Amino acid sequence: MGNRSPVPDPHEDFTEWAVTNGVTALNVRPHRFEGRGLGMIALEDIEAGDVVVQVPTTLILSVDKVPLSFKAEFPEGITNHALLAAWLTYGDSEEVENENFSFKENSLWFKTWPTRKDFEDTVPILWPVSLGGIEQPGNESLKTNGGHSGLNIIPPSISGVWNSFQKVTLGKPDEQEHQNLMGFQARRLCKAYKDVCSARPGTDWSTFSYYWMILNTRSFYWLGPGQTAPEDRNEALALVPFADYFNHSDVDCDVSFTDEEYTLTATKDYAKGEEVFMNYGSHSNDLLLAEYGFMMDQNRHDCIYLDDIVLRDLAADKLEELKDSQYYGKYVVNSEGVCYRTEVVAALMYMNVEDWRNHVLEGSTQGVDEQRSAAIIRGWLSDYLGEKKGTLDAMEAAMESNPDFRANPQKINTLLKRWAEIEAMCVMAKDNV
Numbered sequence: 001m002g003n004r005s006p007v008p009d010p011h012e013d014f015t016e017w018a019v020t021n022g023v024t025a026l027n028v029r030p031h032r033f034e035g036r037g038l039g040m041i042a043l044e045d046i047e048a049g050d051v052v053v054q055v056p057t058t059l060i061l062s063v064d065k066v067p068l069s070f071k072a073e074f075p076e077g078i079t080n081h082a083l084l085a086a087w088l089t090y091g092d093s094e095e096v097e098n099e100n101f102s103f104k105e106n107s108l109w110f111k112t113w114p115t116r117k118d119f120e121d122t123v124p125i126l127w128p129v130s131l132g133g134i135e136q137p138g139n140e141s142l143k144t145n146g147g148h149s150g151l152n153i154i155p156p157s158i159s160g161v162w163n164s165f166q167k168v169t170l171g172k173p174d175e176q177e178h179q180n181l182m183g184f185q186a187r188r189l190c191k192a193y194k195d196v197c198s199a200r201p202g203t204d205w206s207t208f209s210y211y212w213m214i215l216n217t218r219s220f221y222w223l224g225p226g227q228t229a230p231e232d233r234n235e236a237l238a239l240v241p242f243a244d245y246f247n248h249s250d251v252d253c254d255v256s257f258t259d260e261e262y263t264l265t266a267t268k269d270y271a272k273g274e275e276v277f278m279n280y281g282s283h284s285n286d287l288l289l290a291e292y293g294f295m296m297d298q299n300r301h302d303c304i305y306l307d308d309i310v311l312r313d314l315a316a317d318k319l320e321e322l323k324d325s326q327y328y329g330k331y332v333v334n335s336e337g338v339c340y341r342t343e344v345v346a347a348l349m350y351m352n353v354e355d356w357r358n359h360v361l362e363g364s365t366q367g368v369d370e371q372r373s374a375a376i377i378r379g380w381l382s383d384y385l386g387e388k389k390g391t392l393d394a395m396e397a398a399m400e401s402n403p404d405f406r407a408n409p410q411k412i413n414t415l416l417k418r419w420a421e422i423e424a425m426c427v428m429a430k431d432n433v
């Protein structure tokens with residue numbers, strides 16, 4: 001027993017590679033944390049303002065490293081996200097000539113990444129269709145679920161699909177991403193896959209979607225020397241070795257880069273042995289789950305939106321009025337209650353359009369009835385709670401009959417947890433109206 005050689009640890013090997021190649025890891029090392037995969041542990045006490053990781057920009061993988069001959073194969077307008085995922089899919093096996101980036105030299109880095117199964121377990125669009133995942137494509141379009149057996153168990157705040165009513169569709173330009181996270185994500189992935197398949201038919205979906213997910217969950221904002229910020233921030237994505245070990249929390253963010261270095265700085269004190277976090281953005285648990293496959297127990301940015309319920313209830317003329325105003329959409333509910341926009345749109349339900357216009361533009365209170373507004377808002381929150389109850393009742397029944405439900409207890413638990421958080425927000429908001 002005692003003579004067994006130690007199991008090789010890809011993270012130790014990669015850390016050694018990274019340090020040898022110029023990465024500065026000051027008092028942090030990769031470490032496995034229960035429920036969070038790999039993250040960064042503090043080897044010593046760290047103070048706010050201490051640089052924790054610095055990566056030479058020469059190690060960064062961005063589209064600048066993709067050979068022009070490879071880029072030229074794909075349609076103009078293909079996103080950098082899609083192009084990089086394609087290159088990760090093909091670059092190695094084709095021995096693409098490229099002096100800027102070697103797959104072989106970076107293989108230790110790739111070995112530290114999560115597996116496709118890790119994504120299938122955690123990221124809802126890759127779940128089985130009966131649990132709300134997308135249809136696996138031929139080469140045509142991916143569809144978000146919600147239709148399958150009639151029951152959608154992923155909360156509408158993530159899936160964009162309601163069981164208790166038919167969503168009002170106001171036409172494409174009106175559709176908003178915050179109300180359809182999975183739909184928009186599936187569309188991005190679908191478009192990327194289509195663009196790649198148009199040049200390379202038969203691209204393996206499983207491999208391509210894996211690398212697309214790697215980029216979706218691990219990339220950083222990065223502009224190479226002399227580059228200006230693109231209109232779409234997502235086009236400035238890049239993979240930064242070693243820095244991609246940091247897990248997310250609500251801490252302040254201090255990430256910066258020069259032409260030479262990518263630098264990550266601690267924004268709070270950490271004691272030796274604590275996990276050191278970075279911040280991926282001010283995201284709700286719905287967005288974190290849809291895009292990154294996890295949720296936070298404490299999340300000061302958590303919220304849901306009442307938009308679908310509100311728009312369903314408004315008469316056509318009021319809807320037109322609303323669309324032309326600055327109060328269209330983003331009716332937020334969080335742990336403190338509903339936002340001002342929700343109060344404003346509740347008043348539109350019973351006010352005549354002229355009074356409402358004067359109310360929102362001039363501050364006139366003529367026709368405003370706060371009690372009535374409160375009752376309407378409570379009704380909307382009750383509708384959300386009704387959606388939750390109906391879905392959970394149906395889920396309970398389906399637990400008996402649907403083998404996918406029984407085979408995926410962790411996914412079901414994630415959804416139950418999210419539904420419980422949604423319920424808590426709605427109940428709290430009802431009490432506070």
Ligand SMILES: C[S@@+](CC[C@H](N)C(=O)[O-])C[C@H]1O[C@@H](n2cnc3c(N)ncnc32)[C@H](O)[C@@H]1O
Nearest residue numbers: 035036037038217218244245246247248292294
């Ligand atoms: C940039 S990677 C961080 C490293 C990753 N944990 C790993 O094992 O390679 C982002 C992924 O880490 C996980 N993650 C990040 N922050 C997390 C957190 N606070 N709780 C749970 N998982 C988290 C999610 O799977 C996310 O998609």
